[in-house]
Amino acid sequence: MTADSNECTPNIAPAGIRRRRRLGFQLAGVSIAAVGAGMIVRAPWFARTAVFLPAAVAAIGFLQASRNTCILRAHEGTLEHDGDPPLFACRICGHVSADKAYCPDCLADTMEPQPRPR
Numbered sequence: 001m002t003a004d005s006n007e008c009t010p011n012i013a014p015a016g017i018r019r020r021r022r023l024g025f026q027l028a029g030v031s032i033a034a035v036g037a038g039m040i041v042r043a044p045w046f047a048r049t050a051v052f053l054p055a056a057v058a059a060i061g062f063l064q065a066s067r068n069t070c071i072l073r074a075h076e077g078t079l080e081h082d083g084d085p086p087l088f089a090c091r092i093c094g095h096v097s098a099d100k101a102y103c104p105d106c107l108a109d110t111m112e113p114q115p116r117p118r
């Protein structure tokens with residue numbers, strides 16, 4: 001077993017993994033900027049503790065993406081895209097969404113109807 005192996009059954013779709021990883025990078029950037037700003041303006045220690053929230057959410061996003069597991073979905077016992085199946089899929093990236101106007105990932109109007117499973 002290597003550090004990269006993950007034998008868990010994923011409960012999030014590839015789009016959800018990408019979304020969590022993107023959120024992790026965004027909030028890690030916010031955390032780094034907040035640390036820098038706190039040092040530049042010499043903010044008091046209690047103001048600098050505000051860095052904890054974005055850093056913690058970024059870590060949760062990275063952990064969920066690396067383990068292919070959403071904590072909330074695991075708690076609910078459901079899979080992402082469970083229940084009523086999405087109706088449209090992106091022709092470019094394969095993102096599945098109920099929104100037919102545009103793909104939330106690549107922001108292109110490349111959504112096409114997807115047949116319902118079952």
Ligand SMILES: [Zn+2]
Nearest residue numbers: 090093103106
């Ligand atoms: Zn797309």
